[in-house]
Amino acid sequence: MSPRRHAPVVRTVAPVGVLVSVLAGLLLALAPSAWAQPADDLAAAATCNGRTPTMDEGSPGETILGTAGDDVIITGGAARVDTGAGDDSICITGKGPAIVNAGPGDDFVGARAHQGKTFVSLGFGDDRFIGGDGPDRVWSQESSNQTSSDDSDTILTYGGDDYVISGSSTALNTDIVALGTGDDGLVTYGFSSGAVLSGGPGSNSYQPLPGPGVSGSWDFDNVEGQATLDEVTRLTWRGFQRFDLAGVQGDRLRFRGSKASETVSGGGACEVVLRGRAGNDRLTVDDEGCNGLPAGDALLVGGGGDDVLKGAGGDDVLRGGGGADSADGGAGDDRCLAESRVNC
Incomplete structure (x- = not known):
């Protein structure tokens, strides 16, 4: 299926910006039981991350291409999303595997309403990710480009066996990573004494790669x-x-x-x-x-x-x-x- 761009429309997806800020601020105080019943981020509201969608909701199996501006996208089961530059908000919804390349900018990616695997590259910038109940695979752009400076990302996963790669060999890692209830894996590049890295419940693995x-x-x-x-x-x-x-x-x-x-x-x-x-x-x-x-x-x-x-x-x-x-x-x-x- 050829990728298509969408005209603006308003769809029904709940605000999750408040959830992100609260979770990030209280991360150090979280008890394991806090992961057991996460709040549903789908309620009757016409926004994604508190922002009005800038294009039509996607459909199952398609590829969505963003713009050079600030995109707000509800995937609707799309198989792939490439937003490019800009401070983008992407709400992953529907079922089945989903690949997201958020690109440069301070982006938000939320998968609380998604059923299936997610593969997410956050890109350069100070990004935020909230996972879903399925297995999430999350890469910071710094991990694939080890000559870059490190940005400060917030990565929160929930159910499923999740896998996160964080940091850069050339800068101090300042990410916040909180893994959810599954048996999760974390790989960090460089030094992480400036980061908050929490495995959460489950049997979790850690692989440090100082460089x-x-x-x-x-x-x-x-x-x-x-x-x-x-x-x-x-x-x-x-x-x-x-x-x-x-x-x-x-x-x-x-x-x-x-x-x-x-x-x-x-x-x-x-x-x-x-x-x-x-x-x-x-x-x-x-x-x-x-x-x-x-x-x-x-x-x-x-x-x-x-x-x-x-x-x-x-x-x-x-x-x-x-x-x-x-x-x-x-x-x-x-x-x-x-x-x-x-x-x-």
């Missing part, structure tokens, strides 16, 4: 929700239980777990120490070590739960602690203290 050339002694603490590089706080977060630390490189990588059951994989550092503490933890050393070399010696300590520990090519020490633990030393001359031992 090429960023190296040193890393200490991750999931009790405090922060990571330091050479004793300076560079990353902050809360509400994550799964960590992919393959992109963290340097002389040392240390991880301290919380009372939760955590899954942690780490490599890229000359020295790797992973401590799970309480919970049923899964701790794994990646095959690649520092400076592109194979993995070196590692220390894995499970703690009090039923833990699974897996070494790599170095001479590793694996200690299960209390509980019924299993240890696989991998290659190398390894020492294991666990109820079940392989390659030790």
Whole structure:
């Protein structure tokens, strides 16, 4: 179907601008139960984000093209929306997958009235996104253009297993990201000590990518929700239980777990120490070590739960602690203290 532009018309979609400002302002105070029954942003009003639509409502399966100005669009089940420049407001409605390229400008994208998957590129600018009950995939433009400065985006998801990419390798990340009730994933580029990153309910994963050339002694603490590089706080977060630390490189990588059951994989550092503490933890050393070399010696300590520990090519020490633990030393001359031992 060929894309078409639409003449102005007024349709029925509720105001969500108030919802965005309230959620962003109260983000730090949100309890997990706050995500259980989100307010419906469809009420009898002729606006999208408090603004009158500038074109006809879309129809299922079509492509909508915006203008160089400030567009206000109700998608009506459209398969794709490209708005271009301007401070745009896009309300995703209808059913089925929807792709949105918001383009440059300070944009709003809302999917509370949508049933299905959304794939959203927010573009340059200080943007806002509110997800729906389905799985959302949200990219900030900075994540696909790592030479750009970072903007301040607000990304709030609800139901579904959502995936968000945030930040830039060349600037401090100042985004607000609050993930909803599903098992969600977050990837951040650069340093995020200026951001608010919340996993919300569910089993959530976090993959920090500090950027090429960023190296040193890393200490991750999931009790405090922060990571330091050479004793300076560079990353902050809360509400994550799964960590992919393959992109963290340097002389040392240390991880301290919380009372939760955590899954942690780490490599890229000359020295790797992973401590799970309480919970049923899964701790794994990646095959690649520092400076592109194979993995070196590692220390894995499970703690009090039923833990699974897996070494790599170095001479590793694996200690299960209390509980019924299993240890696989991998290659190398390894020492294991666990109820079940392989390659030790």
